Structure formats: structure tokens, C-alpha cells
Amino acid sequence: MATTIPTPKPALDKPLMHYGRRVLDRTAPGNSPTQYQILDISPLTLHIGAEITGVDLSQPIGDDLAEELRQALLEWKVIFFRDQHAFGPEQHLALAGVWGAPEENPFFPKSGTAGVSRLAKDAMAIGNENIWHSDHSFMAAPALGSVLRAVEVPPAGGDTMWADMAVAYDNLSASMKERIDTLTAVHDWVPSWGSAMTEDRVTRLRQTLPPVEHPVVVRHPRTGRKVLYVNEPFTTRIVGLSDTESRELLGELALQARIPEYQVRFRWQPDSIAIWDNIAVQHYAINDYYPQRRVMERIAIAGVPLS
Template sequence: MTVTPASATPALRDARVPADGMYEGRRTLRRLPEGTPRLPYERFEIVPQGRVIGAEIRGLDLSQPLSPVLRDELNRALLEWKVLFFRGQGLNSQQQRDFAANWGKLETNPLLERGSSAEVVRFEKGGSAIPTFENVWHADVTFRERPALGAVLQLHEVPPVGGDTMWADMAAAYDNLPDTVKARVDGATAVHDFIPGFARFYGPEKLIPLQEEFPPVEHPVVRRHPETGRRMLFVNTSFTTHIVGMDRDESDRLLSYLVRQAHVPEYQVRFRWQPGDIAFWDNRATQHYAIDDYAPHRRVAERVAIAGDRPF
């Protein structure tokens, strides 16, 4: 038996943590770029739901047209909070489309079940439709050359428990990357493709005819917000296949690390739905996750998406 002399300084044993591990500690949490003036909201009440992301808007009836001044103030709230919640609106499809159209041309999506018009996507869980799965962190339609600016989602039927949706702030995710990782991803591009996300529930007969309409596209791994100028991570589990110029193993390891940043609770907000509630989110700045914990109950939602610009 080895005896340590009483005069010897105890040594800390060697320990190895996994490569690319995530660590506890205080994170940088800011809603807006440094130096942005904090102006009051005068036309509605805003109730924060999280530190950096998510706010409930009170005092508005979204069935009524928006004045240009009100639209601009709501847009300022969207840029600050990234996802806005409106309780009990109960809009019909036309009113939902009209509200979304204040932010631009509306998208159509041939990959998802159609609602009352081509611009309305219907998510019906527990019904007769082909089941899709949104319980993975993702941004919508990043396989498009111009991914969606944002989306307006309304819940029509809500399960008695469960069925929440979560959003993550991808600017906060970028802000907290180690400098060594930022140096690797700034200026890098990645390929996005619709096949990985939809091959989970559609067969080749559905996907092959759409391959020419949606060829693989390259987007920056870190995009700049076109209105705020903030840098944001722009890769996701559903559609990002690889980083250009890296071998497969290196790309897979780096992408795995990057997409895990959405899992950090400090960057998230979670919303418990009631029938008629609306969520309006900035798809450029966020990822979202629809929690699938309510089977066998029904959950019915309709979404209208707003066409966006090419990421840069």
C-alpha cells in the first residue's frame, strides 16, 4: 500500500469530459442588438413569457384590419420577442390570412395537408390525415431558396393535457457559442434539403415529383437578420444535411453540436394552448418544437406562412 506523506500537496485526479460537451454557467441573454433603444409599446399591452423570447399581446382584436402604425408597432414587438401570443382570437381562415398578409406574400406548401385554401396548412392529429411529426427542433421550409419570414398558427382543437409548442431564440444560441466555434462557422454554408424531413412519413411516390421544384439549396450556417442585423444560427435537424467543404464526419460532428444549441432552456419559451389562440413567430430568428405528448387525443391547428427573403 502506498502512503502519501503528510507534507505532500493533494493532487486533483485527472478527469475527461466528452468532446463538445455543454457546460453550466451564466449565458449572454439579450433580446435586441446592443445599443437598440427600448421604446414603449403604446397600442397594446405586452406581457413577457420568457427572458429573451416570447411575449403575450393583450388588447388587440386580430379580426380587425391593422393600421400601418399598429402593424409597425407589432413588427417591432416581433423583432424584440421573436414569437407573439394572442389569446382567444378565434379567427376564421380569411381573417388569419389577412392578418399574416400584413407582413408580405403568403406561401403555399404542397408537402402538407391543405386547409380551406392553398395558403392554409392544416395539422390534424388523431384524425384521418397522414400523420406528420413536428417534435424536433426546426425552422420551417429552410429547404426553399427563400425560407419563410414567419408563420401565424391557430389552434382549433386542443387536447385536455399536453400539446404545447416551444420556440428557441437562435440569436441567443449564436451569441453564446465559443469563439473557436464562431471562427469555424462564420462564413460557412450548409446544404438544406426537404427529403430528410419528409421521408419520415411520405414515400418516394409523393417526394419524387417534388424534387425538381425543391432542389437542395445552400444557406449560411450563420445568417444575419435582415431587419435587426443580428447573427443567428441557421441550421436545423430536419433539413440541414451537411456543411459545404467539410468531410462527412467533421460536418456531422459540428452540425450535431450546433443543432443542440436550440435545446438550452435559457433560449426557450413554452406555450400552453387554448382553443382560438394565435402564435406569430419570426421564422428567420427562431426554431420551434411541437410536443407530441397527447395521444390518443385530437389536436387540430392551421398555419399560414409568409414568404421570406434569401438568407445572407
């Protein structure tokens, strides 16, 4: 007698993620892949993340190289370089300058060079779970991108992951897209960064960092592609919905960054560099290396208001 294998059913009456085939387009429909003359591109996945070789970032960046770097970032959303041994603060600022001016993070320690933040976690800091997020979404003009350099990395662990939020939007149901395309959401730093601050400090910072609103679905400022723009720590509610509706919808949308098919993962080495498009992706620094030490230096690139 033949055995009948039952069709798996989702654990929830209303599944938060769809089942079946996903569309994983690297660029918006109608855009052709770029033919690079200077950069050697090695994709890490078919739609997000590529290692670039043949470039010494310690040398001056000419116009042709700068244009190919900008195009590679638009196409791959996050690009990686290894063995950049002569790369210091001056080169770091010059590389970030290919995209724009540096932007300070009000909560990160400074490295001693204006615009450069040093992110160090040492053996005294027990690893805590991180969270998927987009940098500076709590600002009126969120950071356009970031340039992150590995100074010291643990022998194992400490990887970073990025999730393609244009692909996340592409794979929402038609009814969900229709529902969210005209919605706006509030972004606020207080529930995350403010949780470890005194009430007085929160009040002081509130004067320059009030809650802001961004569309739930933004048009990328340089490609025009639709991107799902909500994240777990900073998006606090959706305007015009009840608390219950807002919480349920944000929960469903935030989960999209956790889908492995949308992600790329990078194993750091000393003097590796990652540059990411902060509007197109979210990222997650994996804190699994206690009691080892991890030291990074980052420059955020100033952005523009989103629409």
C-alpha cells in the same frame, strides 16, 4: 473533518455545451426596447416570447397597429394572443399580410382557403417525438414567419416551444464563432419529408425543390443580428468539410436549440394565436396528447434569400 465536494466534470472529453453564465439579450447590442402605444406586452421570458393583450385581431389592422406588431415580433421573436374568437380565414390572411404574402408548404394539407394549411392530429395518430426545426429552410427563400391558430386543443398537453437562435449564437465560444461564421450548409427535405414518400414522388418534387445552401450563420434580414441557422431535420451537411467533420459539427450546433434557457413554452387554448419569426427561432410541437385531438391552422409568410 470537512467534506470536499468534487467539481462536476462533463461526461464527454469535449463537452458539446458550455457551462456557466449565459448572455440572454432580447435585441442586438445598441438597440433599445420599443415603447408601445397600442399593444400591452406581457413577457413570458426576458428575451423570447410575449403575450399581447388589448387587440382584437378580427378587426381591420391599421397602419399604426401593423407597425407595432412588426416591431413586437422583431423584439420578442414570438408573440401570442388569446381569445381571438371571431378570427377566421379572412382575418388570418390579413394578419399574415402585415409581414408579407402567404407561402404554401408543399407537404401540408390545405384547409380550403388558399395559403392556409390545416394541421390535424386525431385520436388514431399515436404521438411521436417531434424535432426542433425552422420551417422551409429547405427552400431557397425560407419562410420569414408563421401565423398559427388553435382550432381545437387537447385538455392537457400539445404545447409548442420556441428557441432563440440569435441567443444561441451569442453564447457560442469565440473560437466556434470564428470557425462557423463563413461556412455554408446544405438544406434538404428528402431525409425527413421524403422518408415516407415513394421514390417516384421524391423524384417529381425534386424538380422544384432541389437541395439548397444557406450560411451556417445568417444575418437576420430585418435586424441584421447574427443567427445560428442549422436545424436537425433539414440541414444535411456543411460544405467543404469531410463527412465526419460535418456530422460532428452539425451535431454540436443543432444541440443549441435544446438549451432551456434559450426557450419559451406556450400552453394553447382554443382561439389562441402565435406568430413567430422563422429566421430568429426554431420550434418544437410537443406530441404528448394521445389519444386526444389537436387541430391547428397555419399560414407561412414568404421570405427572402438569406445572407
